[in-house]
Amino acid sequence: MKKLINDPDSVVAEALRGMALAHPELRVDHENRIVFRGDAPVRGKVGLVSGGGSGHEPMHGGFVGPGMLDAACAGEVFTSPVPDQMVAATQGVDGGAGVLHIVKNYTGDVMNFEMAAELVETEVATVVVDDDVAVQDSLYTAGRRGVGTTVLLEKIVGAAAEQGRPLAEVADLARKVNDRGRSMGMALTSCTVPAAGQPTFDLPEDEMEIGIGIHGEPGRRRVPLAPAREIAEMLVEPVLSDLDFTSAPVICFVNGMGASPLLELYLMYGEVAALLEKAGVRVARSLVGPYITSLDMAGCSVTLLRADDDLLALWDAPVRTPGLRWGA
Amino acid sequence: MTSLDSLVSWLRAFAASVEEQKDALTALDSAIGDADHGANMARGMAAVVAALDAQSFDSVGALFKKVGMTLVSTVGGASGPLYGTLFLRFGTSAGEVSELDPQALAKALRAGLEGVVARGRPEAGDKTMFDALSPALDALDAALSSGASLADALTAASRAADAGRDATVPMLARKGRASYLGERSVGHQDPGATSTALLVAAAARTLA
Numbered sequence: 001m002k003k004l005i006n007d008p009d010s011v012v013a014e015a016l017r018g019m020a021l022a023h024p025e026l027r028v029d030h031e032n033r034i035v036f037r038g039d040a041p042v043r044g045k046v047g048l049v050s051g052g053g054s055g056h057e058p059m060h061g062g063f064v065g066p067g068m069l070d071a072a073c074a075g076e077v078f079t080s081p082v083p084d085q086m087v088a089a090t091q092g093v094d095g096g097a098g099v100l101h102i103v104k105n106y107t108g109d110v111m112n113f114e115m116a117a118e119l120v121e122t123e124v125a126t127v128v129v130d131d132d133v134a135v136q137d138s139l140y141t142a143g144r145r146g147v148g149t150t151v152l153l154e155k156i157v158g159a160a161a162e163q164g165r166p167l168a169e170v171a172d173l174a175r176k177v178n179d180r181g182r183s184m185g186m187a188l189t190s191c192t193v194p195a196a197g198q199p200t201f202d203l204p205e206d207e208m209e210i211g212i213g214i215h216g217e218p219g220r221r222r223v224p225l226a227p228a229r230e231i232a233e234m235l236v237e238p239v240l241s242d243l244d245f246t247s248a249p250v251i252c253f254v255n256g257m258g259a260s261p262l263l264e265l266y267l268m269y270g271e272v273a274a275l276l277e278k279a280g281v282r283v284a285r286s287l288v289g290p291y292i293t294s295l296d297m298a299g300c301s302v303t304l305l306r307a308d309d310d311l312l313a314l315w316d317a318p319v320r321t322p323g324l325r326w327g328a
Numbered sequence: 329m330t331s332l333d334s335l336v337s338w339l340r341a342f343a344a345s346v347e348e349q350k351d352a353l354t355a356l357d358s359a360i361g362d363a364d365h366g367a368n369m370a371r372g373m374a375a376v377v378a379a380l381d382a383q384s385f386d387s388v389g390a391l392f393k394k395v396g397m398t399l400v401s402t403v404g405g406a407s408g409p410l411y412g413t414l415f416l417r418f419g420t421s422a423g424e425v426s427e428l429d430p431q432a433l434a435k436a437l438r439a440g441l442e443g444v445v446a447r448g449r450p451e452a453g454d455k456t457m458f459d460a461l462s463p464a465l466d467a468l469d470a471a472l473s474s475g476a477s478l479a480d481a482l483t484a485a486s487r488a489a490d491a492g493r494d495a496t497v498p499m500l501a502r503k504g505r506a507s508y509l510g511e512r513s514v515g516h517q518d519p520g521a522t523s524t525a526l527l528v529a530a531a532a533r534t535l536a
Contacts, residue, residue: 053404053405075404075405076367076368076371076404077364078362078363078364079362079364079368079404080404080405081404082400082401082402082403082404082408083400083401083409084400084401106406106505107448107503107504107505108404108405108406108407108408108409111406111408111409111410111447111448112404112408112409114409115400115409135508141502141507141508141510142503142504142505142508145508193362193363193364195364195367196354196358196363196364196367200358200362200363201358213505213508215362215505216362216363217360217361217362217505217508217509218509218512220508220509220510220512
């Protein structure tokens with residue numbers, strides 16, 4: 001294992017220390033491992049709290065700031081944060097208008113956020129993001145995983161909260177975004193969890209995994225390595241066959257898993273855009289880059305969101321965070 | 329009767345087993361999960377041992393409330409809420425007493441299992457810790473009601489937990505991250521059932 005670390009056990013704490021120094025506009029609670037907006041709690045605004053295992057940066061801590069999240073709880077690498085953290089985050093962003101928990105659908109995240117919501121007196125609403133079409137048979141699994149749509153949801157819902165919309169409306173909007181977002185991912189290589197010290201799975205030089213999640217869990221199937229054009233088809237086809245994207249403006253998000261260079265991600269975007277055009281899908285906005293990563297995994301995911309005028313206006317609204325920043 | 333001291337020994341023995349098997353648990357989790365079960369459980373049980381070193385407890389209820397809350401606060405993932413709830417419900421069932429007779433011990437363990445079911449909603453055959461714990465408690469109850477000594481009953485429970493753990497190998501996972509693998513989860517031993525078998529084995533060594 002070759003990594004820019006001092007000690008595998010202190011990676012998360014040391015990264016948060018660096019993040020606090022690089023972004024003095026944020027407030028980092030090192031004891032509870034929470035990144036807060038510098039001005040939290042914002043009086044009268046619905047507070048947005050998310051969180052999850054570390055290793056997906058910039059998600060979630062990099063999405064804290066005006067126009068997006070109010071707080072993000074950082075767990076150990078690929079491990080859900082604990083209820084104490086979510087309780088402290090919820091209390092720290094409670095500006096009197098209630099708090100929305102944005103939870104990716106993983107067993108641990110859901111259970112820990114559930115325990116936290118039971119422990120606080122603040123009014124809490126919860127949205128569970130489950131957009132991964134690679135998980136097909138929902139009745140016999142823990143349900144679809146929360147992946148790329150989470151990024152788009154945090155941006156859009158963050159803008160709505162910033163406008164002063166009430167909790168019930170913000171929570172409904174979050175569910176609407178989740179209902180209209182679909183993702184599919186693939187890996188060229190495994191990732192290496194610092195505490196494990198070796199790749200989570202072996203992937204031969206001439207093979208790739210289709211339908212991976214964001215924790216180094218193996219995918220649905222392993223296939224021979226193929227050109228980008230064919231990989232784009234393997235990702236776009238299941239997304240388009242899961243939901244109709246032809247009759248609305250679409251936000252198209254090509255995400256890097258951590259180790260794939262932007263050069264390749266733009267190449268992939270070109271292939272994805274060509275397939276969407278052929279399928280009659282109108283792309284209104286795009287996002288390309290590593291935003292929901294899986295440590296040092298090489299690969300990408302494609303997320304499509306069926307938008308409307310309200311969602312596009314919220315997408316375009318100003319945002320000022322370490323990970324996403326425009327108009328502000 | 330099982331004393332507070334024996335219960336503390338049980339927890340320390342479980343912590344030692346988890347520490348010793350840390351890498352093996354993580355290796356099992358690499359195959360069908362996210363490669364952190366050993367590290368997470370070892371961190372949580374080390375925090376439990378630190379709490380046992382730092383203070384003494386005057387009731388079984390207080391001891392297991394502390395253990396449960398410590399695990400919930402330090403383990404993370406699904407194992408934190410599941411093991412945490414197991415010990416919290418164990419403590420609530422045992423109550424403000426300083427020792428447990430075999431029936432009270434079995435009842436507290438059963439309450440712990442019910443807590444796991446309430447939190448994670450597992451069913452038999454889902455390839456989870458339930459598949460080790462549930463047969464273990466059935467064996468414990470059966471042995472006690474047929475008049476076996478606590479030592480023999482716990483030995484039977486440990487044997488059933490090990491068998492339950494082994495039986496997870498051919499199962500298709502239906503809960504947690506392993507469920508995302510579908511058919512590819514078949515042929516691997518469940519890490520949660522494995523750590524649960526360690527918990528029951530530690531009980532058989534220390535509580536009789």
